[in-house]
Amino acid sequence: MSVIVKNLHKIYRRPIKEKGLKGSIKEFFKRKYEKVHALKGISFEVTRGEILGFVGPNGAGKTTCMKILSGVLHKTDGYVSVLGFDPFKREKEFLKKISFVMGLEGFLEEVVWDISARDGFLFIKDLYEINDKEFKKNFNEMIEILDVKDILDVPVRKLSKGQKMRLELIASLIYNPICLFLDEPTLGLDIISQKNIRDFIKYYVEKNNAICILTSHYMKDVEELANRLIIINKGEIIYEGSPDGAIEKFSGKKIIKFTLKNDKDKERIKNENFEVMTDEGIYKVLVNKEDVLEFSKNLLNKFEISDLTIEEPELEEVLRDVFKPS
Amino acid sequence: MFSNLRKYLSLSRVSLLLSLQYKMNTFFLLGVVIVPPVAYFFLWNSIYHQKEIIGNYKLSEMITYYIIVYLFFETKPHAWWDIGHSIKDGRFSLYITKPMNHFLFYFFYSYSFTILWWIFAIFGAFFLFIIFKNYFVLPKILPFFLSFFFSFLGGILGFTIEYIFNLFAFWIEKPFGLLRFYDLLIYFLSGSIIPLDLLPFKNFFLFLPFKYLSFFPVSIFLGKAQNINLFNEFLNLILWICFFIIISQIVFYFGRKTYSAPGSL
Numbered sequence: 001m002s003v004i005v006k007n008l009h010k011i012y013r014r015p016i017k018e019k020g021l022k023g024s025i026k027e028f029f030k031r032k033y034e035k036v037h038a039l040k041g042i043s044f045e046v047t048r049g050e051i052l053g054f055v056g057p058n059g060a061g062k063t064t065c066m067k068i069l070s071g072v073l074h075k076t077d078g079y080v081s082v083l084g085f086d087p088f089k090r091e092k093e094f095l096k097k098i099s100f101v102m103g104l105e106g107f108l109e110e111v112v113w114d115i116s117a118r119d120g121f122l123f124i125k126d127l128y129e130i131n132d133k134e135f136k137k138n139f140n141e142m143i144e145i146l147d148v149k150d151i152l153d154v155p156v157r158k159l160s161k162g163q164k165m166r167l168e169l170i171a172s173l174i175y176n177p178i179c180l181f182l183d184e185p186t187l188g189l190d191i192i193s194q195k196n197i198r199d200f201i202k203y204y205v206e207k208n209n210a211i212c213i214l215t216s217h218y219m220k221d222v223e224e225l226a227n228r229l230i231i232i233n234k235g236e237i238i239y240e241g242s243p244d245g246a247i248e249k250f251s252g253k254k255i256i257k258f259t260l261k262n263d264k265d266k267e268r269i270k271n272e273n274f275e276v277m278t279d280e281g282i283y284k285v286l287v288n289k290e291d292v293l294e295f296s297k298n299l300l301n302k303f304e305i306s307d308l309t310i311e312e313p314e315l316e317e318v319l320r321d322v323f324k325p326s
Numbered sequence: 327m328f329s330n331l332r333k334y335l336s337l338s339r340v341s342l343l344l345s346l347q348y349k350m351n352t353f354f355l356l357g358v359v360i361v362p363p364v365a366y367f368f369l370w371n372s373i374y375h376q377k378e379i380i381g382n383y384k385l386s387e388m389i390t391y392y393i394i395v396y397l398f399f400e401t402k403p404h405a406w407w408d409i410g411h412s413i414k415d416g417r418f419s420l421y422i423t424k425p426m427n428h429f430l431f432y433f434f435y436s437y438s439f440t441i442l443w444w445i446f447a448i449f450g451a452f453f454l455f456i457i458f459k460n461y462f463v464l465p466k467i468l469p470f471f472l473s474f475f476f477s478f479l480g481g482i483l484g485f486t487i488e489y490i491f492n493l494f495a496f497w498i499e500k501p502f503g504l505l506r507f508y509d510l511l512i513y514f515l516s517g518s519i520i521p522l523d524l525l526p527f528k529n530f531f532l533f534l535p536f537k538y539l540s541f542f543p544v545s546i547f548l549g550k551a552q553n554i555n556l557f558n559e560f561l562n563l564i565l566w567i568c569f570f571i572i573i574s575q576i577v578f579y580f581g582r583k584t585y586s587a588p589g590s591l
Contacts, residue, residue: 012586015499067587072419074583088582095425107420112340114347119340126336127426155347 001083003046003069003179003211008078010039010064010235038064040235041078046228048178051205051212053226053243055219057323061235062215066181069213070100083179083211096128099177103184106168109156117167118152121174128175135174142170146200162193169197173204180205180212186221198224219316233323243315250322254292255313256285261304269303286313286321333426334434342438355443359397359450366392367458381524387548390463391521393454394547397447399477399540400518407505408432410495413581416588429574433485440481465547472556473547479563480538484512486570487535493574496581517541535566 013033018026039061046052054062067073068080071087071094080087085094112120125135143149146166151159156167165185173180182201186194202225205212216222222229222243229246231239239246259282260266269276269283274295277284287295292310299305313321346352367389374385383391409432412418421428455462465473491508495501513519515531516539522531523541531537542559545551 014586067419070423072422072587073585090422092425095423098423100419100423102419105417105420107424110417110420111337113344115340115343119343123333123336123340126333127424129333 001048001178003083003213004079004081005045005065005069006043006079007041008039008043008065008068008080009037009041009076010061010068010073011035011037011076038235039068042232042235042237044230044237044240046211046213048211049205049209051202051214051225051227053222053229054213054215054232055222055229055319056232060232062232063183065232066100066183066213066215070098070181071095072100096175097177098179098181099172099175100181101168101172101183101185103165103187106164106171108168108171109164113157114155116153117148117156117171120156120167121152121171124171124174130175134176138174138176139170142174145203146170146196162189165189165193165197169200176208178208178210180210180214182212182214182216184216185214186216186218194218194220201225219314219319223315231319231322238322247312247315247318251313251318252289253286253313253321254289255311255317256287256292256296256299256308257311258283258299258308259306261306265303286317334430337431338434338438341435342442345439345442352442355446356449359443359446360453362396363393363450363454366396367461381521382550383521383524386461386463387550388521389458389461390548391544393451393458393462394473394544395518395540397451398444398474399480399543400516407492407501409489409492410501410505413493413495413585414499414501414588418585419587422582428578429486429489429571432489433482436485463548465549469546469549469551473543476538476546476559476563477543479560479567480540480543483535483563483567483570484516484539486567486574488512490570490574490577493577493581496577496584512536512539517544535563535570538563538566 013035015027016032016034017023018032042061042065044052054065056062064073068075069082069087071090074088083094083097085091087094087098108117108120108124112123121139124130130138143152146169148163148166148170151163151167156164159167169185180201185201186197189197198221201212201214204210212225214221214225226243229239229241229243230237231246239249241249260269274285274287285295296308296310300308370385370388370392374380374388378384380388409418412421421431488508491505492501494504498504515534515536517531517537518540521541522528522537525531532541542551546556
């Protein structure tokens with residue numbers, strides 16, 4: 001009962017549009033296409049109880065891979081097995097065991113848009129053939145944890161993005177799926193909602209010994225949830241392992257954090273020839289590991305510093321560095 | 327089997343709740359139900375001026391033809407353009423990851439809108455019967471029920487064909503033109519614009535399956551199908567339905583293979 005991907009390829013074609021009226025007229029008679037190799041033979045496996053973080057820049061192939069695993073897209077080549085099923089066949093038993101949560105739009109909102117979520121959940125109950133007892137138990141538990149009791153009778157379209165996402169999560173998990181595909185589940189949410197969603201996902205996976213594959217541009221999601229990380233770029237896996245291992249592998253750097261005592265230094269530091277980031281009065285500089293001592297010494301000599309720490313950089317900073325255009 | 331049916335009935339319930347959510351919209355249906363038949367009455371009254379009969383239709387039969395087609399037979403479950411558009415904008419992904427049949431989902435979703443329409447249509451028919459009493463042909467009991475039975479089956483056929491047209495969105499960049507063309511084509515070929523037996527090459531039009539959408543049921547309603555073997559027509563209609571359902575599933579299968587799930591959906 002796991003997700004197995006072997007040598008997975010996805011090639012699709014997309015139209016190329018020349019600019020201007022002339023281009024449009026030419027395209028009207030003969031459209032040009034280009035082939036895009038979105039996945040170039042990737043392989044990995046995810047077992048029960050694991051949360052796999054799938055990260056990479058836009059267009060890296062993360063969502064394409066998730067769509068193949070959930071049966072939305074047809075693979076070009078390779079082997080895919082999800083809980084022992086071929087996803088593209090869309091067998092009923094398979095669809096009842098998976099859940100695909102898309103951050104931008106959800107099924108509940110799509111179908112019940114103008115009526116209450118409560119009515120929507122009754123439809124979900126029939127759709128997944130959940131018995132009354134199980135439905136009641138799951139429903140009561142989830143509305144309690146995600147704190148949505150007060151919004152169940154409000155038309156879905158009238159709710160905020162965070163409220164809708166919490167309801168979508170209930171609709172996606174109320175039938176106890178074993179395999180979760182979460183594509184940007186916290187996209188566009190405020191920090192508190194993000195945290196609620198993350199806590200709930202973690203709780204659900206642990207409780208149900210589920211499999212979860214997660215993509216997110218918020219590294220906080222990946223750092224807090226994922227036991228394992230796959231970094232994908234241009235359709236190829238460039239790293240597979242623990243989040244800490246990724247920092248170790250890709251970052252030959254340390255982060256020096258310090259605070260300055262006086263305003264004069266705050267002005268002076270702007271003229272230094274290193275890139276400095278500030279976060280609520282704390283200055284951060286990414287420095288090569290071998291230069292850390294020298295750099296710290298210089299810093300202490302030049303400026304009046306009240307606090308200084310040397311830390312491993314966070315995943316987000318490391319990945320920003322990895323995917324920085326050369 | 328029962329739980330399968332239950333999920334689609336539950337969906338129809340959702341769809342009905344949605345329709346009732348828009349109070350003003352629902353209220354205006356009453357106007358939509360009444361105004362066009364009144365217009366048809368005046369139009370055909372002037373066409374029949376100094377004429378007793380056109381083709382084999384008397385004025386009362388012609389007015390009844392249009393009122394019944396408009397109120398009951400023309401408005402059946404519609405696949406809508408939403409299927410085609412959902413394929414283009416990627417919302418289709420939301421549907422195919424759920425344990426349900428995509429065809430049945432849209433069929434049951436749209437049927438409740440049709441039922442709502444029919445409720446208003448019954449009121450409309452009653453009102454129109456009162457004001458155009460002398461221009462209305464009332465059927466006998468058996469033809470009445472048979473016409474609605476054939477209309478129901480014709481609705482399944484029409485929905486299936488419309489569904490197939492929507493699925494062409496897998497290959498066509500913008501399905502708008504195709505779907506608009508389909509709407510107009512069906513409007514003509516089903517006999518909604520003009521009774522098919524008044525057209526030249528009528529045998530050709532009566533051979534096509536589209537007659538079952540409007541023309542054939544209303545012919546039964548008007549008692550004009552007495553010389554037709556209804557059992558043969560029933561078998562013929564069932565075969566057409568099976569044929570198009572098979573085609574729809576083949577198109578769906580190959581369409582899914584080309585689906586690119588655009589956007590981040």
